[in-house]
Amino acid sequence: MKQSMHIEHHAEILNAIIESSFDGLWICNAEGEVLKINKASEKINSISAEQVVGKNVKDLMEQGLFDRSVTLEVMKKKKRVSILQNLNNGKKLLVTGNPIIVDSKLTYIVTNDRDITELIELKEELEESREISRKYRQKLQEVLHKENEDTENFVFCSKEMKKVYEMIQKVSEVGVTVFLQGESGVGKSRIARLIHEYSERRKGPFIHVNCGAIPETLLESELFGYVKGAFTDANEDGKPGMFELADGGTLFLDEITEMPLDLQVKLLHFLDSEKIKRVGDTLTRKIDVRIIVASNRNIQGLVEKKKFREDLFFRVNIVPIEIPPLRNRKEDVPLLLSYFLGRYNARYGKALTLDTEVTDLLCQYSFPGNIRELSNLIERLVVMAHESAICREDIPGQLVESVVMSPQKIDKNFLFQFSLKEAMEKVERQLIENARKICKTQVELANLLGISQPTVARKIRKHNL
Numbered sequence: 119m120k121q122s123m124h125i126e127h128h129a130e131i132l133n134a135i136i137e138s139s140f141d142g143l144w145i146c147n148a149e150g151e152v153l154k155i156n157k158a159s160e161k162i163n164s165i166s167a168e169q170v171v172g173k174n175v176k177d178l179m180e181q182g183l184f185d186r187s188v189t190l191e192v193m194k195k196k197k198r199v200s201i202l203q204n205l206n207n208g209k210k211l212l213v214t215g216n217p218i219i220v221d222s223k224l225t226y227i228v229t230n231d232r233d234i235t236e237l238i239e240l241k242e243e244l245e246e247s248r249e250i251s252r253k254y255r256q257k258l259q260e261v262l263h264k265e266n267e268d269t270e271n272f273v274f275c276s277k278e279m280k281k282v283y284e285m286i287q288k289v290s291e292v293g294v295t296v297f298l299q300g301e302s303g304v305g306k307s308r309i310a311r312l313i314h315e316y317s318e319r320r321k322g323p324f325i326h327v328n329c330g331a332i333p334e335t336l337l338e339s340e341l342f343g344y345v346k347g348a349f350t351d352a353n354e355d356g357k358p359g360m361f362e363l364a365d366g367g368t369l370f371l372d373e374i375t376e377m378p379l380d381l382q383v384k385l386l387h388f389l390d391s392e393k394i395k396r397v398g399d400t401l402t403r404k405i406d407v408r409i410i411v412a413s414n415r416n417i418q419g420l421v422e423k424k425k426f427r428e429d430l431f432f433r434v435n436i437v438p439i440e441i442p443p444l445r446n447r448k449e450d451v452p453l454l455l456s457y458f459l460g461r462y463n464a465r466y467g468k469a470l471t472l473d474t475e476v477t478d479l480l481c482q483y484s485f486p487g488n489i490r491e492l493s494n495l496i497e498r499l500v501v502m503a504h505e506s507a508i509c510r511e512d513i514p515g516q517l518v519e520s521v522v523m524s525p526q527k528i529d530k531n532f533l534f535q536f537s538l539k540e541a542m543e544k545v546e547r548q549l550i551e552n553a554r555k556i557c558k559t560q561v562e563l564a565n566l567l568g569i570s571q572p573t574v575a576r577k578i579r580k581h582n583l
């Protein structure tokens with residue numbers, strides 16, 4: 119009596135366990151006859167226990183309740199089997215059949231139904247939304263890129279700059295150290311950034327250090343960082359330097375010639391070993407940084423004077439890129455004029471145009487400050503202009519004078535080919551010719567050249583102009 123109560127109690131607990139399962143459970147005998155299914159299974163399969171208990175799974179499959187029966191598979195294989203099952207109510211189940219072996223004989227098969235319809239739907243939804251967000255990200259990048267192009271384009275058409283651009287593209291593909299050389303304002307900093315943006319490191323940091331702008335005493339710790347207690351004012355926890363901050367990206371060392379000789383040694387060491395040591399540290403750190411250096415000074419001259427280390431010069435000069443000054447690539451001037459005019463018109467909400475006379479004048483100007491000077495000039499003209507077109511009167515007098523008096527107007531060799539009298543005649547003719555381009559009347563010409571109007575008339579006649 120006591121034992122039967124005990125067994126009954128066990129059966130009750132077992133039943134409670136089976137019913138509490140969130141997964142559907144089927145218990146079949148070794149012949150495939152359904153002995154029991156739980157509530158969860160009724161719900162998942164949209165059936166009631168009476169419909170299936172006492173029936174064989176083979177018949178149920180033939181009736182079309184499910185497309186595959188894991189119980190039959192377990193009966194065949196006598197081991198655990200998992201399958202994906204499609205129900206005729208549209209649900210998808212992950213079904214696992216477990217053989218229960220008693221005395222080496224297959225006695226029961228317990229099958230676990232897990233409804234993964236929602237999971238699959240969620241997965242599909244997730245994939246769909248991932249795809250959508252990928253598309254959005256791509257679009258956003260395109261827009262950002264376009265915006266970037268609108269605001270920060272790299273403009274050129276001269277063959278000199280085409281060569282430079284080809285080199286930029288080539289060096290971007292590899293991690294080689296690049297040396298950018300050229301006068302102030304030719305675009306070295308812009309190009310350094312372009313190389314970074316075109317390279318595989320574009321997602322990494324781009325760190326620009328102007329070696330000439332940081333006091334020599336600070337430069338070492340700025341570049342290489344320092345450890346706790348390295349010097350009196352040192353920050354408690356130490357500080358990473360620009361090399362570490364640029365890890366995975368590009369470090370642009372501008373005005374490299376201003377780097378003191380002892381730091382040049384450290385830079386050379388980094389270029390050879392890809393390792394740095396913070397100030398006061400014993401530990402070396404491996405760092406993955408691409409170095410671009412730039413200078414607007416005659417570096418070879420400094421090497422000769424021992425102000426720049428020769429070994430470092432050779433090391434950074436593996437790929438030198440010389441950016442020509444604007445006066446040596448005049449074809450770029452009209453393009454740059456219209457590019458900056460468009461940019462500043464947009465920035466200041468104006469719709470100004472350049473008089474052809476102004477364009478002509480500026481095309482003859484030598485722009486000693488290169489693109490920066492051109493850009494600043496156009497910005498100033500756009501800001502100051504009150505008419506719809508920028509005309510000659512708006513151009514600073516000094517600029518006009520320098521065009522008219524430009525020594526480039528005089529052929530380089532001619533001073534040695536002519537007598538003084540002949541040369542003076544030629545200069546006079548050239549001056550009058552140039553002045554006539556910007557003066558409308560003979561009185562204006564006379565004022566500009568500092569001579570009287572009758573003299574102007576006489577000279578024009580003399581030179582047959």
Ligand SMILES: Nc1ncnc2c1ncn2[C@@H]1O[C@H](COP(=O)(O)OP(=O)(O)OP(=O)(O)O)[C@@H](O)[C@H]1O
Binds near residue numbers: 300302307414489
């Ligand atoms: N090809 C170009 N097209 C459009 N803008 C340019 C081009 N080259 C340079 N610029 C712009 O001209 C300005 C000056 O260029 P940048 O600062 O790169 O010159 P730099 O050679 O680094 O001068 P510095 O030696 O004084 O540092 C910047 O505003 C830059 O964006």
Ligand SMILES: [Mg+2]
Binds near residue numbers: 306307308372
């Ligand atoms: Mg620069």
